[in-house]
Amino acid sequence: MHLEQPRGLIVASSTLSMRASAAPADRELILRGLKRCSLSQFSLWVAPWAVLLVFGLYAAFLCLARGLNQTNMDNRFAFGLWIFLDLTVIALGAGAFFTGFLLYILRITELRAVIQSAVVIGLVCYSGAMCALAVDVGQPLRFWYTFAYPNVHSMLTEVTFCITCYLCVLMIEYVPQLLKNRKLRQTTGALVFEFELHKVMAVFAGVGTFLSFFHQGSLGGLFGVLRGRPFAFRDGFAIWPSTFFLFVLSAAAVGPSFIALTSGLVEKVTGRRLVAARVYDKLGSISGRLLVFYVLLKSIDTLVWVNQTSPSHGFPAHRFYQWSPFGTWMLLAEIILCGLVPALILLRPDLRAKRVWLMSAAALACAGVALNRFVLTIQTLAVPTLAFDEFLSYWPSWQEFATFGAVIAFGVLVYSFSFRYLSLFPQERELEPLTNTREPGSHRS
Amino acid sequence: MIAHKDNSNNARYGMVVDIDRCTGCGACMIACAVENNVPPAAPTANERTGITPMRVIRYEHAGGTAFVPMMCQQCEDETPCAAVCPQNAVELDPATGIVGQIPQRCLGCRYCMAACPYHARYFNWGDPTWPDGLEKTLNPSVAPRMRGVVEKCNFCHGRWHEAKELAVANGKTGPVEYTPACVEACPSRAITFGDLNNSATSVNELAREKGSFRLLDSIGTAPKVYYRSRRDWVRAASGNASGTAEGAHRG
Amino acid sequence: MFPWNYGFAWDKGHILFLGVFYTVVLVVLSTLLIAAWRTLRDFRRNSTASIVWHVNFAELPLSERTCRHACTGELPGRVCELGFNCGQCATHGELIEVLASHGAEPELMPDIIDDSLGLELPLDRYYDRGHTFLKPEFGEVYSIGLDELAARVATRPESLELPLAGTQLKARGVAWSMRVNGADVHVMSPIDGEVIDTAHGEHGWFLRIKPSRNASFCHLLRGFEAVRWMTREMERVQLMVSESASIPALADGGMPVDDFAAACPQADWRSITGAMFLAN
Structure with missing residues (x-):
């Protein structure tokens, strides 16, 4: 300390200079220009998720060790x-492929602001779903049979191939972000590879779009082809039932909504502005337009099914809705409340400009796609097919809840660490500058 | 339609179940479990997690009570379970018409169970266990299934193998005659079994007779298991779930 | 999956399905390999320095990418998109022509030392945006050192890693590395050239360099332009120090202290040096 009053660029009083530094203890790992909370605060946030993860892993271990009688x-x-x-998580994770498609193929450059975050969300959604599936199947060690001895006519084969390939593509898309973390980027090779990888990213975006189109669709086809389940069975085009196309469209429509929703949530949790308002507006309008289209097609599909497909298989459609609690209200909630309503909100620029409306509409749209997946999986299995059949209900065991809790916790943890140590929102530096440097133009010499 | 006009040496094994004759005694279920090495139910198992490739369902109706023995219906057209299996663990054998489930190849994804409209497929939710000593009663011609795979009725495929071996040893080719365990065990002779391709068999004759019907014919899966009843309300139950919550009790 | 696997048949379904699958695998793998091969090529061609600069530059905050003509007030608010490669900038070219026609093109002014900022800013040399100077010494040899502001931040480097004589430097590539106030700093070379001699900064310079034949000087600042830029940098550094250390650090018209870090050890020197030396 050699401060002499007349020499005054930096004037520090001795009491103030004793104050602890505001930078967190792990600042060596945090990218320059990004402000992050203290390490202890971050640990407090992470701890409950880690507990949930460990608890869920224990439940998954029980299922793997003792068999699915734990469920x-x-x-x-x-x-x-x-x-x-x-199915829900994969539909919501579609934001990753669709944002990539819009950015790299259709060149909607505003979305550069959320692509990194979308890739991480896609990655955690897909890898989480794959982990849950590994517990769900009875003989997980035989997963490679599907690749070695595929039944190429099964929708599930298509799903397995596409999701595995797409998960690899998502990992490749995640690599550039990892390479740009504060430590790795010190090595020239990491940055140069990142640069070269970024140049060919459009290829991966294209392949990702192709794969996503088919596996989102095949997930819908999974149920649409079930001739033995007239509640789910749909006619379609070539080998694909109509649910194939509806799943693709609904995933694409809800993807941007989910990106907006998660970005808003991250902003809320971190208390930082991360994405410019015009990007939210773009996401909302894309989601809204696709959602309207989806609601239209879904309505047509439902009418065709009610009036033609189902009766022609000997099942008057109205009978499926006689089993409470799954009445027609489910259908109306799915199409009107969680489809048309958010679509109309998102289509109005004045409404989607207000954060509350945008977030509510996005949440409704996401709930709609979840409800659609619920109907196709759970309701399909619950409604009886035979005359002497019963309507059956089911409530998951704690092991099932806990295992899925682990998937959620895994997602939150990966995202939290990525957010802390990587740059998921490129606009953050501009929206939340570390210093209030004046506009260059305002300088007077 | 029932007797295919093909000159091949292929059989199309089928079954005709006379619902009016079934008393619901459950002997077929026991015989099936013993024949096919189905382990005793785990203490935690319930009626929805147990393994009953043959299952007698009690159907209560205003017209009376009917017992419906349910097993794999051996669908012939667009076999729902075989079409969906991702790794070829389900196959329709062209030589017998039997839908086979290969447990060693099964991933346990249970997509076939969701696909089956007859709920005739069962999953091994836990490890199969036999009380001490009981494992000595296992049938050596049928492999017990491991945990985490799907199984179902295969018309006592072990018995078919034995019959085939015997026929071959005697220098005979072509379809063989054999009797599944449930058919053998039924005290009221409610179940008839045989080759639907062979016009001389009684199963062929019974299947064509008036009063014979198949379950959920409207969805076009062409099962090879036929049911018979003289009661109208039983025949009416061949269609879809009526939507009325009248009692269907499983026995 | 393979023809010798159980269940495989040369039928339409298998050929179509597996054909598409292998195409996808091939496209993904070959794209990855292309990226890896190009990375190796960049190393062979020695173009890694400009790539690293390109990647880093794209992530600099707008306030650090200010155009030189915005610093002087000629084009207020303008942000550089070209990695400070003024030679590629059409606007810069036009402005230089206009200035030249008015006879106002900045030149080196060997006898003038600007000290209006409380710092000595000799105008006999070029200044780079990464806080280095390039001073003509003799013949074709130039010396490279830290300007006065950077020198007061890096008064006593904890460690110093200088290139060997004979090393070929690339503009925007790392000239030398040092550890300053606990932060690793890679100082960018202002120009392409070959290292002739090194020193530990005791004579005010760290390297002597012979610029390569086609080395460009046009992105370097000189004269009055350098003064304007330095004014802005002073203000920026001062703001960063005061905000990250939560203390008032105000220009009150007095003189800057000799050693910033010693005067204010609690400031976030990693961020400040990053912002000064334009690295992430």
Whole structure:
């Protein structure tokens, strides 16, 4: 300390200079220009998720060690909570492929602001769903049979191939972000590879779009082809039932909504502005337009099914809705409340400009796609097919909830660490500058 | 339609179940479990997690009570389970018409169970266990299934193998005659079994007779298991779930 | 999956399905390999320095990418998109022509030392945006050192890693590395050239360099332009120090202290040096 009053660029009083530094203890790992909370605050946030992860891993271990008798699934409810949530999570994770498609193929450059975050969300959604599936199948060690001895006519084969390939593509898309963390970027090779990888990213975006189109669709086809389940069975085009196309469209429509929703949530949790308002507006308008289109097609599909497909298989459609609690209200909630309503909100520029409306509409749209997946998995299995059949219900066991809790916790943890140590929102530096440097133009010499 | 006009040496094994004759005694279920090495139910198992490739369902109706023995219906057209299996663990054998489930190849994804409209497929939710000593009663011609795979009725495929071996040893080719365990065990002779391709068999004759019907014919899966009843309300139950919550009790 | 696997048949379904699958695998793998091969090529061609600069520059905050003509007030608010490669900038070219026609093109002014900022800013040399100077010494040899502001931040480097004589430097590539106030700093070379001699900064310079034949000087600042830029940098550094250390650090018209870090050890020197030396 050699301060002499007349020499005054930096004037520090001795009391103030004793104050602890505001930078967190792990600042060596945090990118320059990004402000992050203290390490202890971050640990407090991470701790409950880590506990949930460990607890869920224990539940998953029980299922793997003792068998699926740890779940409440049974011979009638052969699919349960896991498949329903896997389908939902994969639909929401579609934001990754669709944002990539819009940015790299259609060149909607505003979305550069959220692509990194979308890739991480896609990655955690897909890898989480894959982990849950590994617990869900009875003989997980035989997963490679599907690749070695595929039944190429099964929708599930298509799903398995596409999701595995797409997960690899997502990992490749995640690599550039990892390479740009504060430590790795010190090595020239990491940055140069990142640069070269970024140049060919459009290829990966294209391949990702192709794969996503087919596996989102095949997940819908999974149920649409079930001739033995007239509640789910749909006619379609070539080998694909109509649910194939509806799943693709609904995933694409809800993807941007989910990106907006998660970005808003991250802003809320971190208390930082991360994405410019015009990007939210763009996401909302894309989602809204696709959602309207989806609601239209879904309505047509439902009418065709009610009036033609189902009766022609000997099942008057109205009978499916006689089993409470799954009445027609489910259908109306799915199409009107969680489809048309958010679509109309998102289509109005004045409404989507207000954060509350945008977030509510996005949440409704996401709930709509979840409800759609619920109907196709759970309701399909619940409604009886035979005359002497019963309507059956099912409630998941704690092991099922806990295992899925682990998937959620895994996602939150990966995202939290990525957010802390990587740059997921390029606009953050501009929206939340570390210093209030004046506009260059305002300088007077 | 029932007797295919093909000159091949292929059989199309089928079954005709006379619902009016079934008393619901459950002997077929026991015989099936013993024949096919189905382990005793785990203490935690319930009626929805147990393994009953043959299952007698009690159907209560205003017209009376009917017992419906349910097993794999051996669908012939667009076999729902075989079409969906991702790794070829389900196959329709062209030589017998039997839908086979290969447990060693099964991933346990249970997509076939969701696909089956007859709920005739069962999953091994836990490890199969036999009380001490009981494992000595296992049938050596049928492999027990491991945990985490799907199983179902295969018309006592072990018995078919034995019959085939015997026929071959005697220098005979072509379809063989054999009797599944449930057919053998039924005290009221409610179940008839045989080759639907062979016009001389009684199963062929019974299947064509008036009063014979198949379950969920409207969805076009062409099962090879036929049911018979003289009661109208039983025949009416061949269609879809009526939507009325009248009692269907499983026995 | 393979023809010798159980269940495989040369039928339409298998050929179509597996054909598409292998195409996808091939496209993904070959794209990855292309990226890896190009990376190796960049190393062979020695173009890694400009790539690293390109990647880093794209992530600099707008306030650090200010155009030189915005610093002087000629084009207020303008942000550089070209990595400070003024030679590629059409606007810069036009402005230089206009200035030249008015006879106002900045030149080196060997006898003038600007001290209006409380720092000595000799105008006999070029200044780079990464806080180095390039001073003509003799013949074709130039010396490279830290300007006065950077020198007061890096008064006593904890460690110093200088290139060997004979090393070929690339503009925007790392000239030398040092550890300053606990932060690793890679100082960018202002120009392409070959290292002739090194020193530990005791004579005010760290390297002597012979610029390569086609080395460009046009992105370097000189004269009055350098003064304007330095004014802005002073203000920026001062703001960063005061905000990250939560203390008032105000220009009150007095003289800057000799050693910033010693005067204010609690400031976030990693961020400040990053912002000064334009690294992430």
